[in-house]
Amino acid sequence: MRDKLSGLFRRPKKYSAIEPAKFGASPYKPAKDHPGWLALAALAVIILPKLPLGNYITYPFFILTTWFHEMGHGLTAILLGLDFYELVIFANGNGYAMTGSPPGTWPVTEALVSAGGPLGPAIAGSLMILASTKENMRRLALTALGGVIIITTAIWVRSVVGWAVLLPTAVLILFIAQKGSEAVSRFAVQFLGIHAAVSMFGQWGYLFSTGAVIGGVHQNSDTGAIAEELLLAHWFWAGAIIAAAALMLGASLYRVLVKDARR
Numbered sequence: 001m002r003d004k005l006s007g008l009f010r011r012p013k014k015y016s017a018i019e020p021a022k023f024g025a026s027p028y029k030p031a032k033d034h035p036g037w038l039a040l041a042a043l044a045v046i047i048l049p050k051l052p053l054g055n056y057i058t059y060p061f062f063i064l065t066t067w068f069h070e071m072g073h074g075l076t077a078i079l080l081g082l083d084f085y086e087l088v089i090f091a092n093g094n095g096y097a098m099t100g101s102p103p104g105t106w107p108v109t110e111a112l113v114s115a116g117g118p119l120g121p122a123i124a125g126s127l128m129i130l131a132s133t134k135e136n137m138r139r140l141a142l143t144a145l146g147g148v149i150i151i152t153t154a155i156w157v158r159s160v161v162g163w164a165v166l167l168p169t170a171v172l173i174l175f176i177a178q179k180g181s182e183a184v185s186r187f188a189v190q191f192l193g194i195h196a197a198v199s200m201f202g203q204w205g206y207l208f209s210t211g212a213v214i215g216g217v218h219q220n221s222d223t224g225a226i227a228e229e230l231l232l233a234h235w236f237w238a239g240a241i242i243a244a245a246a247l248m249l250g251a252s253l254y255r256v257l258v259k260d261a262r263r
């Protein structure tokens with residue numbers, strides 16, 4: 001009996017590992033209710049700007065959608081072998097990306113650069129919605145987004161508004177990616193994704209116009225620039241871009257709400 005007791009006291013104690021707490025963590029494991037989370041993110045996108053001080057709360061994300069748009073132009077130019085010089089964002093949310101192309105560049109190449117702007121937010125938003133289904137993908141998407149914002153701001157952004165808004169926003173996104181709870185990271189990536197994807201539809205009037213005044217200078221709209229390079233009118237290309245953006249958003253929502261729900 002004595003030997004058995006001494007053996008019991010000599011057994012090493014087993015300790016369970018305690019993970020560090022995440023920002024916004026709850027003792028209850030959140031349910032994998034994609035419709036509920038997406039609905040909450042969509043309501044936040046719609047309601048926040050209408051609340052008192054709501055415009056101030058959403059202003060950084062308003063500027064972020066301009067960054068998506070202009071980076072769409074710039075990155076498309078780089079992918080097609082053209083030059084991307086600078087990106088300027090104004091306080092009212094307007095902006096422009098200065099790109100360059102050598103003489104003899106094909107019209108379809110110029111048109112693709114113009115289309116890359118309005119399609120940029122839709123592409124980025126759809127990818128973030130798709131990434132929202134798994135925690136590791138959510139954190140990877142947020143980390144990648146924050147890092148890309150910082151890098152591109154340092155290289156191409158040439159406006160005080162861009163620096164003052166984009167850099168703190170990127171830091172916040174990176175903080176959520178590293179320290180946010182599952183619920184916070186899920187809401188953040190879906191809010192950013194829906195905000196980016198839906199913002200393109202808010203440019204309806206701009207897409208169906210031939211031009212706009214940006215920075216005090218009249219410039220062709222993106223669809224007006226496409227119409228100059230290719231056949232057909234600017235309104236045709238506006239409809240085609242909106243249809244493509246709607247298809248991407250619809251496909252990402254279908255994947256998250258329908259296909260993943262069947263698993």
